[in-house]
Every structure is written in structure tokens, then in C-alpha cells.
Amino acid sequence: MENDTIVKNVKQHMTAICYKKGVDVLNKEELKKYIYAGITGCVIIGFGILLYFIIQKVEAIQQVIHTIIGILMPIIYGLVIAYLTIPIYNYFMKKIIPFLQKKLKSEKRVLFLGKVFSITLTIVLAIAVVAGLIAMVIPQVLESLTSIIQMAPDSYRNFIDWVQQIAEDNPELKNLIISSDMTSNMNDWFNSFLMPNIQKLLNGITTGILLSISNVVNLIKNIIIGIIVAIYVLNSKDTFVAQGKKIVYSAMKEEHAKLVIEEVRFIHKMFGGFISGKLLDSLIIGIICFIVMTILKMPYVMLISVIIGVTNIIPFFGPFIGAIPTALFILMESPIQCIYFLIFILLLQQFDGNILGPKILGDSTGISSFWVLFSILLFGGLFGFVGMIIGVPTFAVIYDIISRLVNHGLRKKKMSINTEDYKEL
Secondary structure, eight states, rough: OOHHHHHHHHHHHHHHHHHHHHHHHIIIIIHHHHHHHHHHHHHHHHHHHHHHHHHHHHHHHHHHHHHHHHHHHHHHHHHHHHHHHHHHHHHHHHHHHHHHHHHOOHHHHHHHHHHHHHHHHHHHHHHHHHHHHHHHHHHHHHHHEEEEEEEHHHHHHHHHHHHHHHHHHHHHHHHHHHTHHHHHHHHHHHHHHIHHHHHHHHHHHHHHHHTHHHHHHHHHHHHHHHHHHHHHHHHHHHHHHHHHHHHHHSSSOOHHHHHHHHHHHHHHHHHHHHHHHHHHHHHHHHHHHHHHHHHTTTTSSHHHHHHHHHHHTTTHHHHHHHHHHHHHHHHHHHHHHHOOOHHHHHHHHHHHIIHHHHHHHOSSSSHHHHHHHHHHHHHHHHHHHHHHHHHHHHHHHHHHHHHHHHHHHHTTTTOOGGGGGGGGG
């Protein structure tokens, strides 16, 4: 009996030891799996609840977002101004710092004065350029718009006379017009729809000007505050960059942090290069359009040049968006000049697409024409005019991230990352 008791105690003791070891193994090897699975499940459930809440409260959320954006609009203006003027600021810094180093011994003083002079020159130059363009362009644009509205009835009658003259010279075309009652329908449309709406448009413009005074004042206020914000951003941009790197390195492993910083640099290169290059390209196109139209003595030169230059910022669709309304303006004045204008725009856009654009931008995005078209349609549908402008560089960044992830996965499997190798697979 005593031996049986001893054996029983030994078995119980061994069972307890084995159980403890099993628990230790479970804790070390499997407990993390259960924890990760639980966390993943909670995240998925939480994301589902959040998505359901967003769908149910989408209008309220949009209102909150619009309110926040409205409050932060001066900051947004300031960040945009600073980002667009950074190349000018860097240029002045490269020129001023060496000059000050020859005159002063204190590095702190050199850096301080270099920033002061560079920021001052950058802001003054930017304001002078914008003010000069506004003073030169806006009055002529308003004059052209007023002239178009006032001369619309006469222009329409001249157009009808031109059509009738062509019909007189071509009996078959005349018979077609008479049989289809085209002239009668156009006259009815002109008298019953166009003229009343032109008067409404004039009244609406007057009312809109009166109602938008507060908006203009608010815009001016936001721009002034934005300029002040831009000055602070330009002065502290190196500090902001260092703080951003500090946060990234604190939150991630070093190798992952380096990848994130590398991707941010790519984003800056993509957006900075594309937007600045496209602005320069569109400015040159607008100037060429102004010069050629002036030589050809076409109407509404400044208005049309501004429209062509601004819409040219939009890749792919920009030339068509700008050419259609401007051609209609000229058509009301002279159908023959409208034909000349369309031929000129076609040649101008060929020059831009094949010579000027590649010379300025190069292969800045690295994506095919199909993805350019896709990104413009997608982001233009989501964010309108701004989306059409930033759609290409934004999609290029997304494309680059996906390419990096795909190549990383293929390298882990020791497979080729060359696309050509998969065509016959």
C-alpha cells in the first residue's frame, strides 16, 4: 500500500510537471497566435462598425469635414504657397548664403540673415508675379466677357446670315435646311430661349457680384493669413522635416522607416516636378497662343489665351476642354477664323504633346497613357478640376507603392521582377 501511494504521488507530480511544460510551450508558441487573431478580429469588427457608422452618417461627416476645412483654409493656402515657392526659396538660399559667408563669421547669423533675405525675396517675387498677371489679365478678360454678352445677338444674326449665304451658294444644302425647318427652329430657339437667358445671366452676374463680396473679403483674408503661414513654413521647413523623420523612426523599425522616408521623397519629387513643370508648360502655351492670335488678329485674344493656358494644366483632356468654348466664342464673330483657330490649336497641342511637354516634364510619372487616362477620369470624377490636375501624380505614387509591394513579394519567393518574363508564362 505504501509503495502504491508513492507511485501515485510520483505520477501526480510528473503529470503536474508535464502540464506546466505544456502551458509554457503554449504560452511561448501559440499564445501570440491567439492574441494576434483576437486583435485582428477586433480590428475587423471595429472597422465594420466604423464603416457602417460612416455610411449612416455620411452627410453629417461631410458637413464636419467641410467645417474643418473651412477653418483650416488659411493653413491650407499657406502650405500650398510654401510648397510652390520652395524652389524659388532654395535658389535664393544657394545664392545668398555663400555671399554672406564671405562677409560674416558667425554661422548662425549667416543662416538667419540668409533665411530672412530668401523668404523676403521669394514672397515679394511671388506677389509681384501674381499681381502683375491679375492687373494685366483680369481687366481684358472682363472686357472680353462683357463684349461677348453684349454682342451675342448681333453675332448670332451674323452667323445666321453666313449660314444663309452658304445655303444660297449651295441649292442642295438650302433645300435640306428648308425641308428640315432648321432656320425657323434656330430663330425660335434664339428668341424664346437664348435672349431671355442672356438677360437672366446678366442679372445673375450682377446679383452674384453683390452676394459674393463677403466671399471675396474672406478669400483675401485667407490669402493674407496664408502668406504669413507660408513665411513660417519656409523658415521652419528643415525643422518640420527633421521632426517628421523623428516620428517615423520612433514608430517603426529602422529599415521600414527608411522605406517610408524614401517613399515620401518620391512623392515630393513626383508632385513637385509634375506640378511645377505643368505650370511652366501651360504658361508657355498660353503665351504662344496669345502671340499667334494677336498676329492673326483674332477676337478675344487675352480671354482665349488664359482659357487655353489654364485648361492645358489638365493632362490629356485639357486641350479639348479649352478649345471647345473658345472656338464657340470665335465662331460667333467669324466662322472662317474659327476654322483657322481650330487648326492652330491642333498644331499647338501637337507641339506641346510631342516637343514642349516631354522637354519640360520628361517621363516624370513613369506610367502609361492608359493609366494617365484612368487617373484623370477617376480623380476628376471624385474631386473635380483639382482632381484632374493632381490625379496623375497621385496615381503614379499609388502605382509605385503597389509595384514595390509586388516586387518585394516576388523577391521573397526568389522569382523574377521583370514583367517581360511573365508574358509567355
